[in-house]
Amino acid sequence: MAAESIGSLDPVMAIALVGTLGVGSQWLAWRLRMPAIVLMLVAGLLVGPVFGFFDPMRDIGPMTNAIIAVAVAVILFEGGLTLNFHTLRDAAEGVKRLVFIGAPLGWLLSTLALRWGAGLSWESSAVFGGIMIVTGPTVIAPLLRTARLARRPALLLQWEAIVNDPIGALAAVLAFEVVLVLRTAEKVGGAVIELGVGIGVATALGLAAGYGLTQAFRRAWVPEYMKVPVLFTILLAVFAVSDSVLHESGLLAVTIMGIYLANANLPSYEEMRRFKEHATVLLVSGVFILLAASLDFSALGQLTWRAGIFVAAVVIVARPLTVMVALASTRIPMRERALIALTGPRGVVLVAVAGLFGERLVELGVEDGALIGPLAFVLVAVTVVIHGFTLKPFSRALGLQAAETPGVLFVGGSRWTTGLAETLKSELDLPVLISDPNRSHLRRAREAGVTTFYGDILSEGAERNIDMASFSTLLVATDNDAYNTLVATDLAPDFGRENIYQIGREKSETARHALPASLGGQSIAHKATYNELNRMMWQGWTFRVTRLSEEYGMAEWREKRPNALLLAYIDPEGEIHFLGSNEGDLHPEPGTKLVSMLPPEENDKPLRTG
Numbered sequence: 001m002a003a004e005s006i007g008s009l010d011p012v013m014a015i016a017l018v019g020t021l022g023v024g025s026q027w028l029a030w031r032l033r034m035p036a037i038v039l040m041l042v043a044g045l046l047v048g049p050v051f052g053f054f055d056p057m058r059d060i061g062p063m064t065n066a067i068i069a070v071a072v073a074v075i076l077f078e079g080g081l082t083l084n085f086h087t088l089r090d091a092a093e094g095v096k097r098l099v100f101i102g103a104p105l106g107w108l109l110s111t112l113a114l115r116w117g118a119g120l121s122w123e124s125s126a127v128f129g130g131i132m133i134v135t136g137p138t139v140i141a142p143l144l145r146t147a148r149l150a151r152r153p154a155l156l157l158q159w160e161a162i163v164n165d166p167i168g169a170l171a172a173v174l175a176f177e178v179v180l181v182l183r184t185a186e187k188v189g190g191a192v193i194e195l196g197v198g199i200g201v202a203t204a205l206g207l208a209a210g211y212g213l214t215q216a217f218r219r220a221w222v223p224e225y226m227k228v229p230v231l232f233t234i235l236l237a238v239f240a241v242s243d244s245v246l247h248e249s250g251l252l253a254v255t256i257m258g259i260y261l262a263n264a265n266l267p268s269y270e271e272m273r274r275f276k277e278h279a280t281v282l283l284v285s286g287v288f289i290l291l292a293a294s295l296d297f298s299a300l301g302q303l304t305w306r307a308g309i310f311v312a313a314v315v316i317v318a319r320p321l322t323v324m325v326a327l328a329s330t331r332i333p334m335r336e337r338a339l340i341a342l343t344g345p346r347g348v349v350l351v352a353v354a355g356l357f358g359e360r361l362v363e364l365g366v367e368d369g370a371l372i373g374p375l376a377f378v379l380v381a382v383t384v385v386i387h388g389f390t391l392k393p394f395s396r397a398l399g400l401q402a403a404e405t406p407g408v409l410f411v412g413g414s415r416w417t418t419g420l421a422e423t424l425k426s427e428l429d430l431p432v433l434i435s436d437p438n439r440s441h442l443r444r445a446r447e448a449g450v451t452t453f454y455g456d457i458l459s460e461g462a463e464r465n466i467d468m469a470s471f472s473t474l475l476v477a478t479d480n481d482a483y484n485t486l487v488a489t490d491l492a493p494d495f496g497r498e499n500i501y502q503i504g505r506e507k508s509e510t511a512r513h514a515l516p517a518s519l520g521g522q523s524i525a526h527k528a529t530y531n532e533l534n535r536m537m538w539q540g541w542t543f544r545v546t547r548l549s550e551e552y553g554m555a556e557w558r559e560k561r562p563n564a565l566l567l568a569y570i571d572p573e574g575e576i577h578f579l580g581s582n583e584g585d586l587h588p589e590p591g592t593k594l595v596s597m598l599p600p601e602e603n604d605k606p607l608r609t610g
Helices: 011-032 036-050 063-081 089-100 102-118 122-131 137-147 151-183 188-218 224-245 249-262 269-293 306-326 334-341 348-363 367-397 415-428 439-447 460-465 481-495 530-538 554-560
Strands: 407-411 432-436 452-454 471-476 500-502 542-547 565-570 576-578 593-598
Touching: 011 036, 011 269, 036 137, 036 269, 036 367, 063 151, 063 224, 063 249, 063 269, 089 102, 089 151, 089 306, 102 122, 102 151, 102 306, 102 367, 122 151, 122 348, 122 367, 137 151, 137 367, 151 188, 151 249, 151 334, 151 348, 188 224, 188 249, 224 249, 306 334, 306 367, 348 367, 407 415, 415 432, 415 439, 415 530, 415 542, 415 593, 432 439, 439 452, 471 481, 471 576, 481 500
Parallel strands: 407 432, 407 471, 432 452, 471 500
Antiparallel strands: 542 593, 565 576, 565 593
16 A cells, blocks of 8 residues: 655645656666666655655646656657668568567457456457557667667667557557447447548648658758757647547657658758757656656555466567567577567556556446556566566677677777777777778778778768667777867767767867867877877887786886876776876776887886786
8 A cells, every 4th residue: 555645745846856856767777787767667656655755646736647648749759750761771671570560469469468367358458458569668768778789689679669659559549449339339430430530640740740840941941949949849739639639649640750850861850869869868757757656556456466477478478479470581580589579668658558548448337447557557567677687688698789898989090090999809809990981091900800981980871880889989080180079079979978089189279279168079198189199109109908906006007107108998897988188086996907008118118917
């Protein structure tokens, strides 16, 4: 039973609490390297039903459901905005099968699991089974960020989650219309027409809004500073109008709108996408806190042991069988099929839509419709915890992580970058790749066995051919200072500004040439420039990796190598950190490895590595 209420909160304070708990849970999960969804679920349960400190309906009021509905719409739109057809490549066949075969088969198997596992009536099972098609983009995105899967399985999970979300909601609508016809005097023809009109309106609205925004942005009918506000306004209008025609069809409309914009090649696409990603982090956090805090433990008390049978049937039978049948006879390797088959977390849309249809079924006289909401929450909680903690080790066991240890992506082929990349690869076993639009700059790297990419790192070709998840650090070191700054600035949101490094600029000391802190990456090697670093290579400087220990620490190393240029260190967990001029702030633990450049006169000194 839920804890007794300890007093209501002011609505503003309640909203602030939701934001603080949501973002705080995500930050804490990042620090502890835990699944963020799990911590958000726990935080919502603690402040809500456990301690009774926060009750969304009491403290925020009837607007809670509207807030959740709009948040889910924005989340799905942002998901659609990431679905660029160019990124599919060899995953296209798998995505089509997961949508066109997996969705109907998943509906059928989920319905059977509900009927024979949970013991629900056929009516409730059919409606809830439709909703269970969804695998939750609100959960998949944070999990993929943590697990760092290889490109294809990550794409398959992402596309399936986002595309099937509105399909699941509409499947529930279809099943509910059938129940409505059977329970009332409504005619079948009228229900079918209503469903068809709703889907048609949603599709037309999504396409029309996407086309209209594309034309408006391309023709400069909207000033740059108003593009994101206009986008949000149109998004809300499309969702509201479509939902007024057929409930839950708004989800389909905004998803179609997002996919259209993602494939329209708009100049402002990156700015819009990044802003939406930031908004989505806030919304996902908030919605999970709201839903968890809204849980009524007395509703869970209605469930019996059959709820456990139901969850086990979904996780162990329905999901794996759906994926294996859908992906049968494709070129997707069996280990990737296995990973996808055993990864099916449910999220916000399932809980929100299930609660709504559960109430409607009860109003129609289907008594066990009241169990749909509690069953949905249990399924979400169990799958979030299971997949949150198992996806990363399971993908590692199958060899489907982008890289065991994230590596370094170099932009600019030169004698210096080749030497450093070769050292990191051979002595530290870090994944490395050198990208350069000039093929001749990559010749030395190819001869050294370093992986290369011939092309512009900012091009679509790089996005399609480079598995960015394999790299946590970007080092920009071409002979063009302006290009270095452009790349570092453009890719900073993707890698994180703390993981973007740039060699020194030839002209940066005077006010005429100095750049604001918002541009470019962090400095390395005491702001040494391209010419200085490569001149050192011509003079005979070499790279060296030194492991520190209890007996041989930082002070001993510096005493033995007074002229060495310290470039980076690898912490005991295997992550690399480049250094600028702040060597004095470095207090490495035993087991840390130093990456440095040694002058010719120090190369012949005996090396002690502890």
